[in-house]
Amino acid sequence: MNDALPARRESILASVREYAEISLAAREFVAGESTVPVSGKVLDADDMVALIDSSLDGWLTAGRFTTEFQDTLANYVGARASSFVNSGSSANLVALSALTSPKLGPKHLKAGDEVITVAAGFPTTLNPIIQNGLTPVFVDVEIGTYDAIGDQLREAVGPKTRAIMMAHTLGNPFDLDLVRALCKEHKLWLVEDSCDALGSTYRGQRTGSFGDTATVSFYPAHHITTGEGGAVFSKSPLVTRQVESFRDWGRDCYCETGQDDTCGKRFEWQLGDLPLGYDHKYTYSHIGYNLKGTDMQAALGLSQLAKLDHFVARRKENFNYLYERLRDVEGLILPVATPNSDPAWFGFPITLADDLKVDREDLMRFLDKNKVGVRLIFAGNLLRQPAYRNIDRRVVGDLRNSDTVMNRSFWLGVYPGLTDPMIDYMADALIHYVTGKDGSF
Structure with a gap:
């Protein structure tokens, strides 16, 4: 009976691969109806076979x-x-x-x-x-x-x-x-x-x-x-x-x-x-x-891990595409790579300039309503969070930029599962709101 186990295992894995290729197939993106996630996993049949x-x-x-x-x-x-x-x-x-x-x-x-x-x-x-x-x-x-x-x-x-x-x-x-x-x-x-x-x-x-x-x-x-x-x-x-x-x-x-x-x-x-x-x-x-x-x-x-280089390349491509879409929009402070670095960007951070008359929370509500994923830059100024108000600490400077991050910054997705049409829709929604265009998006 044990002699049959390898063949049965291969049969199970073949069935898993067939199922995964169907269940994980890409779905058509419909602007305004489909969600543009801010992040997410990218799985294929090899991943599901490995798990099983x-x-x-x-x-x-x-x-x-x-x-x-x-x-x-x-x-x-x-x-x-x-x-x-x-x-x-x-x-x-x-x-x-x-x-x-x-x-x-x-x-x-x-x-x-x-x-x-x-x-x-x-x-x-x-x-x-x-x-x-x-x-x-x-x-x-x-x-x-x-x-x-x-x-x-x-x-x-x-x-x-x-x-x-x-x-x-x-x-x-x-x-x-x-x-x-x-x-x-x-x-x-x-x-x-x-x-x-x-x-x-x-x-x-x-x-x-x-x-x-x-x-x-x-x-x-x-x-x-x-x-x-x-x-x-x-x-x-x-x-x-x-x-x-x-x-x-x-x-x-x-x-x-x-x-x-x-x-x-x-x-x-x-x-x-x-x-x-x-x-x-x-x-x-x-x-x-x-x-x-x-x-x-x-x-x-x-x-x-076998796909990581591809994932990193796609993140960079998506980042660059979104950057080109937004580079000429007044009032948006776009991300800057640290000198001597080549980031595999996790997200696309944006800060609203002080003279841009846009409320960040209203902007985030608009993007969310229109199915565009958006996130804050984590906890903002951590020392403003209730958990850390009374901790022992030492502070250098006034943390004014951390407060700006808390009040005026957010990030959009660049993960490998995003396509050019998704990024175009995301950019169009953001541009529509910050430029104050009339009418519904």
């Missing part, structure tokens, strides 16, 4: 697909290692928490140490700083690039500063020349949040490969998807060990799932106040979490 193929293994947790995905992903980015986790937010938590490990020596982050970040961003870049008892130092962003102002980064470094943790906003790399120089000069850790920037480059090097740790997200809106999912990149084998420990319950053991004695002395360790020979698989050196992804997610990630 992995599930038929019956392993479910991290397994053969996870190992291959981690290795392939690290190679793509140019990092020494990648560790698969269950979300980009978890990746940020693990990436910073790993740097608090005493196993890293006297440089490890300790409660009260300062971490520089930007005020205009997404909560889960900030949250791990607070959750680890560290003090965030906020700097403002430039309008156009939406990344940190260089002079404020320099000013932000103080006697308690031990790390920089920032995101490449909407896929646009921050000034890595400056940030790396500051980290080298002041012996700071760099946690590079590349969750929106998989495939972006700075001086020809892919984002995610610069930081001591770095992160990426595989949520369906992102450059590739595993459903939920994310990864942590690391350069040093010692740091990688701490990343894996915090991801895997805080354990000291580094055996892969399903393995028992990688170190060759499972019952020979003497750690903490435990008895000599206490099973290393149940020895914990950190107060950690369980943030692993599943093998089905990793299988989907592998299939998606």
Whole structure:
């Protein structure tokens, strides 16, 4: 009976492919009736087959697909290692928490140490700083690039500063020349949040490969998807060990799932106040979490990763097409790539100029009513959010641009599932509203 299983498996996968080719076929876009999504996943039959193929293994947790995905992903980015986790937010938590490990020596982050970040961003870049008892130092962003102002980064470094943790906003790399120089000069850790920037480059090097740790997200809106999912990149084998420990319950053991004695002395360790020979698989050196992804997610990630270069190219094409449609519209401040970078844009950020008599919320209601997806630049000024009003922090400058982002900025989609007719409709709707044309759209 077992001899028949491979043939049955192939039959199942063939049926899945046939179903997927029908169910995932592109639908006709009808302007004014069809939705223009701001983001979304792009799946094909190979993706669906990968999901089912992995599930038929019956392993479910991290397994053969996870190992291959981690290795392939690290190679793509140019990092020494990648560790698969269950979300980009978890990746940020693990990436910073790993740097608090005493196993890293006297440089490890300790409660009260300062971490520089930007005020205009997404909560889960900030949250791990607070959750680890560290003090965030906020700097403002430039309008156009939406990344940190260089002079404020320099000013932000103080006697308690031990790390920089920032995101490449909407896929646009921050000034890595400056940030790396500051980290080298002041012996700071760099946690590079590349969750929106998989495939972006700075001086020809892919984002995610610069930081001591770095992160990426595989949520369906992102450059590739595993459903939920994310990864942590690391350069040093010692740091990688701490990343894996915090991801895997805080354990000291580094055996892969399903393995028992990688170190060759499972019952020979003497750690903490435990008895000599206490099973290393149940020895914990950190107060950690369980943030692993599943093998089905990793299988989907592998299939998606094979298409990433195409996805990145399509994002750039869509960005450039939309830019050409909007470049001559007065009152719109369009996005600017950071010098020396080539962004794999996650979205198309726009700020309404101060002299443009348009209310952003009314504009967003208009776009939404006309089935055009639109989003804010995340939390705006994070310090205006109710969750962060009373946190311990240090602020450089007045954060006026972060307030502008909060009040006058938004972004439109450029993801690979958009077509030229969709982008034309989106641009026409925006132009119609901001130019004050009469009549219905």
